[in-house]
Amino acid sequence: MSELTSLTIAEARARLQAKEFSALELTEAYISAIEAANDKINAYVTVTPDKAREMAKASDERIAAGKAGALEGIPLGIKDLFATRDVHTQACSHILDGFQPKYESTVTGNLWDDGAVMLGKLNMDEFAMGSSNETSHYGNVINPWRETGSNRQIVPGGSSGGSAAAVAAHLCAGATATDTGGSIRQPAAFTGTVGIKPTYGRCSRWGIVAFASSLDQAGPIARDVRDAAILLKSMASTDAKDTTSVDLPVPDYEAAIGQSLKGLRIGIPKEYRVDGMPEEIEALWQKGIAWLKDAGAEIVDISLPHTKYALPAYYIVAPAEASSNLARYDGVRYGLRVDGKDIVDMYEKTRAEGFGKEVKRRIMIGTYVLSAGYYDAYYLRAQKVRTLIKRDFEQVFDAGVDAILTPATPSSAFGIADETLAADPVAMYLNDIFTVTVNMAGLPGLSVPAGLDRKGLPLGLQLIGKPFEEETLFRTAHAIEQAAGKFTPEKWW
Template sequence: MTDLTRLSLKALRDGIAAKEFTALEATDSYISAIEAGNDKLNAYVAVTADQAREMAKASDAKIASGDNGMLEGVPLGIKDLFATKGVHTQAASHILDGFKPEYESTVTEHLWADGAVMLGKLNMDEFAMGSSNETSYYGPVVNPWRGEGGNKDLVPGGSSGGSAAAVSAWLCAGATATDTGGSIRQPAAFTGTVGIKPTYGRCSRWGTVAFASSLDQAGPIARTVEDTALMLQSMAGFDPKDSTSVDMAVPDFATAVERGVKGMTIGVPAEYRMDGMPDEIEKLWSQGLEWLKAEGATVKDISLPHTKYALPAYYIVAPAEASSNLARYDGVKYGLRVSGKDITDMYELTRAEGFGREVKRRVMIGTYVLSAGYYDAYYVRAQKVRTLIKRDFEDAFNAGVDAILTPATPSAAFGIADQELHADPVKMYLNDIFTVTVNMAGLPGIAVPAGKDGQGLPLGLQLIGKPFDEETLFAAGRVIEKSAALDLAPAKWW
C-alpha cells in the first residue's frame, strides 16, 4: 500500500471515501509516524492515539452508511491554543499546567462535525508569542528541513511551529494554527507548506486561548493550496458566541483554487523593498510576478506609505491586549498555583514561575503602554497608525488592485538558539516585518512555497487580499504553486 501519510489531504479524503483504505488505516499510519519521529521534532505536546482511533472507527461507520462529512476520516493536528474537551490545552505554558477544558472551541467543533480525526495537540510558542517556536514550555520544535549537506537544527517559525513542522514532516494531513502577526504565514514559509490567515472574523475565536483579541485569527496549514482551502471551508463560519465573528456565508473555497488569475491586477508595494533584503528574496518576488503575468494577470506598482510604522505599532497594540488577556491567569481557579504568604504573594509567585521570559517581556511592555500617562502617547497613537495602515490597503483595492504580492519572510529558516537573534529581541521581531500589516488591517493573507535558498531551504511568497476575498488568494496562490513546481519533501533524518 502507498504510504498514506504522503498523500495530500484531498487525496487521503477521497481515498477514504472511495473505500480504497479505511480512516482507521490512515489514522494508524499517522500515529506510527508520530511515534517514530516526534521525539526528534517535538511537534506534538500530547498525542491522543486512543481517541483518534475511536474517531476514525466512527468515520468508517459513517462512510459505510453513506453519511460522509467534508473531511471524513482525515487525521489532523490541533495547535495547543484551541480548547479540546477533556484533552491537554495549555497554550504551551507552564501556568496552565494540567488544564483540560470542559468545552470545545468552535473551530475544532466544526472540524469534528465534518468528520476530521484528532491526532493530538501541537507545540507552539507560549501563548503564541514568538517567531521561532523557541518560547514553548515544552522546548523548541525542530524544522524537518535542513540545509543541504548540513545537520544543524533549524527553527520552524512561530508561533504555529508545531503545526507547520507536523504537516511538513508527514505527522498529520493538515493542522489548525493561529495568526496574530504572521504566526501561520511565517512558519508555512519556513517549512515549505501552505498557510492562510483568513479575514478577521471569518473563523470564530471562541474557545481559542487569547493573545491579542483584535488581531488573533485561526486558519489552516496544509501541504497544498487546495488542502488549505478544504480545511478553511470547514473551520470558518458564523458563531454567535464570538462578538467579532462575521455573519456571512462560507464560500466553496475549493472550487476557487483552479479559477486562475486572468484579468486580475496584482499590486506590488514599493515599501516592501527593504534595505538589506537578500537578493534571493528579491529574485523570488520578481519570479512570482512573472508567473502571475504569464497566466494573464496585470502587475501594478502601488504605495502603502504607512508600512514602516506597522511593526512598532503592532508591538504596542499586541502586548497591550496580551497584558489585559493574560491578567486572568492568577493560580486561583485552574492551572499552576504557587503558594504565598497572602493572595497577592500567590499571584506574584504563580505568574513569576508560570510565565516564560518572552511572555513576561510582552506583558510588561503592554502594562507600560496602558498605564496612566502613557496610554495616549503609545496605545492611542498606535491605534491611529493602524487606521492609516488599513486606509492604505483600502486605497490600493479601490484603485483596482485584486491582490498584493510580497515576500513572506525576510529569510529562510534560521538556527535554533541563534545567538544574535536571542541577544536582541527586536531582531527576532523583525521576522514579522512582511506579515504584521495584514493583521493590523484585518485582511486575509496566504503564504505559498515559491522557491528555495542557496542551501535548499524553502522560501515563500505572500498574497494579501481584500476583506473576505480568500477565494482570490487561493486562485493566485495555486498559480504560484503550479508555476514553482517544487519538490517540498524534506530529506528525512528524524
C-alpha cells in the same frame, strides 16, 4: 513516510470514499509516524491515539452508511491554543499546567462535525508569543528541513511551529494554527507548507486562548493550496458566541482553484523592499511576478506609505492586549498555583514562575504602554497608525487592485538558539516585518512555497487580499504553486 501519510487531504478523501483503505488504517499510519518521529521533531505536546482510533472507527461507519462529512476520516493536528474537551490545552505555558477544558473551541468543533480525526495537540510558542517556537514550555520544535549538507537544527518559525513542522514531516494531514502577526504565514514559509490567515471574523475565536483579541485569527496550515482551501471551508463559520464573528456565508473555496487569472490586477508595494533584504528574496519576488504575468494577471506598482510604522505599532497594540488578556492567569481557579503568605503573594509567585521570559517581556511592555502617563503617547498613537495602515490598503483596493504580492519573510529559517536573535528581541521581531500589516488591517493573507534558497531551505511568497475574498488568494496561490512546484524535506527523522 508511508504511502498513506504522503497523501494530500484531497487524495486521501477520494481514496477513503472509494474504500481503498479505511479511516482507521489511515489514522494508524499517522500514529506510527508520530511515534517514530516526535522525539526528534517535538511537534506534538500531547498525542491522543485512543481518541483518534475511536473517531476513525466512527468515520468508517459513516462512510459505510453513505453519510461522510467534508473531512471524514482525515487525521489532523491541533495547535495547543485551541480548547479541546478533556484534552491538554495549555498554550504551551507552565501557568496552565494540567488544564483540560470541559468545552470545545468552535473551530475544532466544526472540524469534528465534518468528520475529522484528532491526532493530538501541537507545540507552539508560549501563548503564541514568538517567531521561532523557542518560547514553548515544552522545548523548541525542530524544522524537518535541513540546509544542504548540514545537520544543523533550524527553527520551524512561530508561533505555529508545531503545526507547520507536523504538516511538513507528514505527521498529520493538516493542522489548525493561529495568526496574530504572522504566526501562520511565517512558519508555513519556513517549512515549505501553505498557510492562510483568513479575514478577521471569518473563523470564530471562541475557545481559542487569547493573545491579542483584535488581531488573533485562526486558519489552516496544509501541504498544498487545495488542502488549505478544504480545511478553511470546514474551520470557518458564523458563531453567536464570538461577537467579532462575521455573519457571511462560507464559500466553497476549493471551487476557486484552477480558475484563470485573466483580468486580475496584482499590486506590488514598493515599501516591502526593505534595507538589507537578501538578494534571494528579491529574486524570488521577481519570479513570482513573472509567474503571475504568465498566468494572465496584470501587475501594477502600488504604494502603502504607512508600512514602515506597522511593526512598531504592532508591538504596542499586541502587548497591550496581551497584558489585559493574561491578567486572568492567577493560580486561583485552574492551572499552576505557587503558594504564598497571602493571596497577593500567591498571585505574584504563580505568575513569576508560570510565565516564560518572552511572555513576561510582552506583559511588561503592554502594561507600560497602557499606564496613565503613556497611554496617549503610545497606545492611542499606535491605534491611529493602525487606522492609516488600513486606509492604505483600502485605497489600493478601491483603485482596482485585486490582490497584493510580497515576500512572506525576510529570510529562510535560521538556526535554533541563534545568538544574534537571542540577544536582541527586536531582531527576532523583524521576522514579522512583511506579515504584521495584514493583521493590523484585518485582511486575509496567504503564504505559498515558491522556491528554495542557496542553502536548500524553502522560501514563501505572500498574497494579501480584500476582506472576505479568500477565493482570490487561493486562485492566485494555485497559479504560483503550479509554476514553482511542490517542496518536501529529505527525510532524516
